[in-house]
Amino acid sequence: MGKAYAFVNQKGGVGKTTSAINLGAYLAEAGKSVLLVDFDSQGNLSSGIGVQTVKPGIYELISGQAPIGETVRKTAIPGLSVIPAGIDLSGAAVELIGEEERDFFLKKVLAPVRKKYDYILIDCPPSLGVLTLNGMAAADAVLIPMQCEYFALEGLTLLMDTIKMIKKGLNPPLTIAGIFFTMYDSRTLLAQDVVKEVSAYFKDRVFTTIIPRNVRLAEAPSRGQAISLYDPHCGGAKAYQSLAREVIQRG
Numbered sequence: 692m693g694k695a696y697a698f699v700n701q702k703g704g705v706g707k708t709t710s711a712i713n714l715g716a717y718l719a720e721a722g723k724s725v726l727l728v729d730f731d732s733q734g735n736l737s738s739g740i741g742v743q744t745v746k747p748g749i750y751e752l753i754s755g756q757a758p759i760g761e762t763v764r765k766t767a768i769p770g771l772s773v774i775p776a777g778i779d780l781s782g783a784a785v786e787l788i789g790e791e792e793r794d795f796f797l798k799k800v801l802a803p804v805r806k807k808y809d810y811i812l813i814d815c816p817p818s819l820g821v822l823t824l825n826g827m828a829a830a831d832a833v834l835i836p837m838q839c840e841y842f843a844l845e846g847l848t849l850l851m852d853t854i855k856m857i858k859k860g861l862n863p864p865l866t867i868a869g870i871f872f873t874m875y876d877s878r879t880l881l882a883q884d885v886v887k888e889v890s891a892y893f894k895d896r897v898f899t900t901i902i903p904r905n906v907r908l909a910e911a912p913s914r915g916q917a918i919s920l921y922d923p924h925c926g927g928a929k930a931y932q933s934l935a936r937e938v939i940q941r942g
């Protein structure tokens with residue numbers, strides 16, 4: 692059975708979506724079968740990987756209006772598929788609140804395809820609300836992208852507490868696959884300090900690969916392309932390729 696990872700960080704704009712797309716692309720390029728799950732009503736992952744029509748997508752899937760087969764799209768990259776999301780997913784978040792099994796909807800709908808993919812990558816929204824809880828309940832492990840700034844450290848403490856809570860209740864086997872740094876600018880002392888401090892505390896749970904700030908990574912989604920197609924030789928591409936290698940090695 693493959694592994695399901697949730698990209699989680701309640702802080703917005705830290706690189707969750709960019710990382711899900713590009714890690715997914717390089718895992719697929721390494722011969723793995725990969726399913727990206729857009730679980731954010733912003734739909735950034737969907738547009739970023741070039742999906743034009745988001746219906747039927749994850750909302751129709753979790754609300755029982757469409758079978759999973761109808762929601763999965765192929766992408767331009769062989770081996771990389773995606774279940775898209777759109778703004779209607781924010782409605783689902785509200786509808787779910789009242790349900791008894793509200794934290795297990797995603798887990799339930801993904802169960803039939805768990806064997807089909809080597810990796811399922813779930814892109815969560817920037818909050819610790821019901822969608823992110825569903826993401827962590829459905830996953831084997833969390834991947835935490837982190838921007839190298841001071842407030843990121845405070846956010847990380849809150850996130851770790853939440854993960855502990857999830858392990859006690861919703862999903863005891865959940866593990867932390869790792870923390871990795873994004874949008875790193877080696878010229879700033881603060882970035883170096885944050886990397887040092889987080890690495891000293893979380894030790895081998897921090898990935899060796901650091902994703903640099905790289906304008907090509909920010910441009911690629913406007914073309915609906917992963918960086919492996921948009922500019923495979925840029926620094927950002929090499930970094931995500933290296934992250935994919937690390938994820939495969941760590942198992």
Ligand SMILES: Nc1ncnc2c1ncn2[C@@H]1O[C@H](COP(=O)(O)OP(=O)(O)OP(=O)(O)O)[C@@H](O)[C@H]1O
Pocket residue numbers: 702703704705706707708709710731733735815816817873874875902903904905906908909910912927
């Ligand atoms: N390494 C990078 N270098 C430069 N720009 C980047 C990098 N990674 C991400 N970006 C850009 O930063 C912005 C935020 O990235 P992204 O959307 O991946 O974050 P996010 O955590 O998914 O955000 P949200 O919390 O809103 O879902 C985007 O405009 C993206 O293109």
Ligand SMILES: [Mg+2]
Pocket residue numbers: 707708709731735814815816
């Ligand atoms: Mg995002």
